[in-house]
Amino acid sequence: MTADADPDATETDEAGGPAAADFERAAELAAEVSDGDRRLHELDDNADPDTAAAARRLLVEDQSGAELSSIGSYGFPAEAAEPNIENMIGTVQVPLGVVGPVDINGGALDDERYLPLATTEGALLASVNRGCSVINRAGGATARVTKAGMTRAPVFRVDDVAEGLALVEWVREHGDELREAAESTTNHGELQDVTPYVVGNNVYLRFRYDTKDAMGMNMVTIATKEACELVEAETSASLVALSGNLCTDKKPAAINAVEGRGRSVTADVVVPREVVDAKLHTTPEAIAEINTRKNLIGSAKAGSFGFNAHVANPVAAMFLATGQDEAQVVEGANAITTAEVTDDGDLYFSVSLASLEIGTVGGGTKLPTQSEALDILGVRGGGDPAGSNADALAEAIAVGSLAGELSLLAALGSRHLSSAHESLGR
Numbered sequence: 106m107t108a109d110a111d112p113d114a115t116e117t118d119e120a121g122g123p124a125a126a127d128f129e130r131a132a133e134l135a136a137e138v139s140d141g142d143r144r145l146h147e148l149d150d151n152a153d154p155d156t157a158a159a160a161r162r163l164l165v166e167d168q169s170g171a172e173l174s175s176i177g178s179y180g181f182p183a184e185a186a187e188p189n190i191e192n193m194i195g196t197v198q199v200p201l202g203v204v205g206p207v208d209i210n211g212g213a214l215d216d217e218r219y220l221p222l223a224t225t226e227g228a229l230l231a232s233v234n235r236g237c238s239v240i241n242r243a244g245g246a247t248a249r250v251t252k253a254g255m256t257r258a259p260v261f262r263v264d265d266v267a268e269g270l271a272l273v274e275w276v277r278e279h280g281d282e283l284r285e286a287a288e289s290t291t292n293h294g295e296l297q298d299v300t301p302y303v304v305g306n307n308v309y310l311r312f313r314y315d316t317k318d319a320m321g322m323n324m325v326t327i328a329t330k331e332a333c334e335l336v337e338a339e340t341s342a343s344l345v346a347l348s349g350n351l352c353t354d355k356k357p358a359a360i361n362a363v364e365g366r367g368r369s370v371t372a373d374v375v376v377p378r379e380v381v382d383a384k385l386h387t388t389p390e391a392i393a394e395i396n397t398r399k400n401l402i403g404s405a406k407a408g409s410f411g412f413n414a415h416v417a418n419p420v421a422a423m424f425l426a427t428g429q430d431e432a433q434v435v436e437g438a439n440a441i442t443t444a445e446v447t448d449d450g451d452l453y454f455s456v457s458l459a460s461l462e463i464g465t466v467g468g469g470t471k472l473p474t475q476s477e478a479l480d481i482l483g484v485r486g487g488g489d490p491a492g493s494n495a496d497a498l499a500e501a502i503a504v505g506s507l508a509g510e511l512s513l514l515a516a517l518g519s520r521h522l523s524s525a526h527e528s529l530g531r
């Protein structure tokens with residue numbers, strides 16, 4: 106076995122962290138797992154989280170021959186990540202940078218902000234930064250959350266369509282009882298509506314909640330389970346699965362593009378022609394044409410839900426930076442970019458993200474580096490009023506996406522995409 110830290114260390118430091126692990130105990134635990142006396146995921150029951158992580162690193166190093174000193178050099182007590190991961194061995198570090206400060210004229214965030222982006226793609230921050238500098242010269246970007254609501258859609262089995270319709274009618278008549286059941290599990294969540302869908306002998310009930318500052322998937326799953334118990338007690342329908350995929354979580358889906366999920370948010374800007382020329386080295390006409398031929402027609406021909414160039418880039422980078430659930434980049438990139446030449450010859454440019462599932466409380470937002478990144482935006486924790494911090498985060502991500510779209514479409518217009526990645530991205 107290759108030890109990856111001080112083998113003489115035996116005390117667990119109160120502050121925690123990899124150096125505070127008890128490496129003697131870690132070696133004992135690793136040997137017990139190797140001998141089949143203990144399972145990998147049981148180590149936390151027998152040691153503090155940093156020691157358990159050290160034991161798992163020893164096992165993985167032994168089995169793979171890998172040397173895990175970088176993975177083991179994390180900068181916070183493993184205890185802080187306990188709600189976020191099982192079988193922890195350390196962390197992966199992704200470089201974090203900032204762009205801006207960019208001027209955001211939002212409904213919830215009306216100020217200048219640096220935007221934190223974590224990525225391994227060279228040229229991405231330079232590009233989004235250029236977009237921010239263009240937005241600032243244009244007087245700032247406007248941003249608004251136009252709809253909010255997190256969904257969970259359980260599927261019920263019924264005998265036939267007549268029973269399915271009876272269930273739909275029962276749901277319509279008993280909205281108050283469903284709301285009371287669902288909201289009994291949460292202090293913040295509010296049931297907004299339940300939309301039924303009947304397919305043969307399947308009934309899907311799409312519950313939508315205002316989850317305030319939480320992304321809300323745990324919250325709405327727990328609340329919907331309570332409502333489902335009422336449905337089963339009061340009707341002949343039988344719950345097959347608490348998630349019936351009409352929610353739709355972590356899969357590309359038209360329903361999210363049309364109905365929205367999480368926050369639907371739009372950012373837009375009018376860029377004066379001279380700024381397009383000086384900073385983007387192209388014209389409003391060229392950007393509008395590229396947007397039509399690439400983002401609209403090209404995407405339509407490809408059957409894509411993403412009528413944009415690379416909204417996934419700023420969304421993923423800001424998700425990683427601020428502790429969002431990275432699998433939900435699938436829905437986060439569900440965006441339409443528009444571009445047109447105004448009557449004055451300037452460029453109107455917008456990006457509308459239909460289903461941005463984000464929060465400033467819960468999930469990964471509590472981790473030390475992620476909550477510092479939320480501090481950069483001034484949106485850590487619960488907002489006043491509740492929900493305003495998550496609205497502000499949505500607006501910041503939308504403006505980052507707007508900046509990225511502007512810069513990339515311009516780079517395509519000026520034929521600078523490949524040269525930019527030759528000089529910055531390799």
Ligand SMILES: CC(C)(COP(=O)([O-])OP(=O)([O-])OC[C@H]1O[C@@H](n2cnc3c(N)ncnc32)[C@H](O)[C@@H]1OP(=O)([O-])[O-])[C@@H](O)C(=O)NCCC(=O)NCCSC(=O)C[C@@](C)(O)CC(=O)[O-]
Binds near residue numbers: 232234385418509
């Ligand atoms: C690279 C640039 C920005 C050069 O663009 P430029 O206009 O030659 O740069 P510049 O040196 O004149 O500077 C202009 C501004 O860019 C920023 N800037 C410039 N350099 C830096 C830097 N080092 N670090 C930070 N910021 C930088 C900075 O904001 C600066 O303004 P200022 O603040 O000085 O007033 C431009 O060519 C560009 O944006 N290219 C596009 C690159 C891009 O968007 N890549 C994204 C990834 S592509 C991808 O992943 C998806 C794709 C393409 O496959 C999707 C699809 O199919 O479409």
Ligand SMILES: NC(=O)C1=CN([C@@H]2O[C@H](COP(=O)(O)OP(=O)(O)OC[C@H]3O[C@@H](n4cnc5c(N)ncnc54)[C@H](OP(=O)(O)O)[C@@H]3O)[C@@H](O)[C@H]2O)C=CC1
Binds near residue numbers: 290316326486
């Ligand atoms: N369960 C599932 O099916 C899925 C879970 N996930 C995971 O779910 C997690 C996110 O779930 P989520 O429910 O957001 O987070 P948490 O489960 O961490 O719960 C957050 C809780 O914070 C409390 N809270 C405190 N202040 C506020 C506020 N201002 N606004 C809203 N809530 C507040 C709420 O408690 P209270 O309810 O008591 O008011 C809320 O339930 C992520 O880790 C994600 O990876 C992702 C996809 C699916």
